[in-house]
Amino acid sequence: MLAKVFPIQLKPGNQAFAEEIVRSFAPLGPGVEEGTLSFRVYRHPANPDYLLFVEHFANQAAYDAHTGSAAYKDLIAGRFADLIVEFVEHDHELLVSL
Template sequence: MARPAARRRANLEEQNLRRMQMLAKVFPIKLKDGNQAAAEAIVQEFGPKGPGTEEGTLSFRVYRDPAKPDYLLFVEHFADQAAYDAHTGSSAYKELIAGRFADLIVEFVEIDHELLVSL
């Protein structure tokens, strides 16, 4: 029988391994001038309808930079590529992000990241 400390350590190692295997996406997004409020409203509507209902979406965070108008930074974590594909294939994504939100952007970059350290 494993001792409690050894069991906790094994659970932490398993959790860290799962985190390291997840897919991390980062999207810096330049918005068309004057569209910050409209873009934020769409993202706030999208959160509970899309990522908030998706089993494989582990986290969905959108940041604004108070010193940089008309800019958002999306940071998203998915269980795997299939979860990301389901996310971008959802009806909420198609309507709100690929639809209304896409009309408000100048440019975005999709950056994949691999987890190095997680505490």
Template structure:
């Protein structure tokens, strides 16, 4: 399993718009992808203009299919990318799960 974590700093005042894009994307992309095991996005009420993506994929090929999809290109690489200042991509390997 491949785990991806993305802390994302949004442009000032873009929280609501970014959340709307993510809410639009989730059922059209990750929810329909066999290899996407989970797609979770968190907000921090104490930290405006910030989102944290935590995603789990069956393998690298599933992640590549996810990021190569038309809906990803339109909504995440397109609309969402215009709303961010920066992001960090962190890969993790599962050690323990309960």
């Protein structure tokens, strides 16, 4: 399994719009992708204009399919990307799961 974690700093004042885009994307992209095992996005209650994406994929091919989808290209690489100040991509390997 491949785990991806993305802390994302948004441009000031874009929290609501970013959340709207993510909510639109979830059922169109990750919700129908066979190799996407989980897709979770968190907001920080004390840190506005920030989102944390935590995603799990069956393997690298599943992640590549996810980022190659039409929904991803339109909503995430397109509209959402315009709202980002900075993000870092962290790959993780699962150690413990309950």
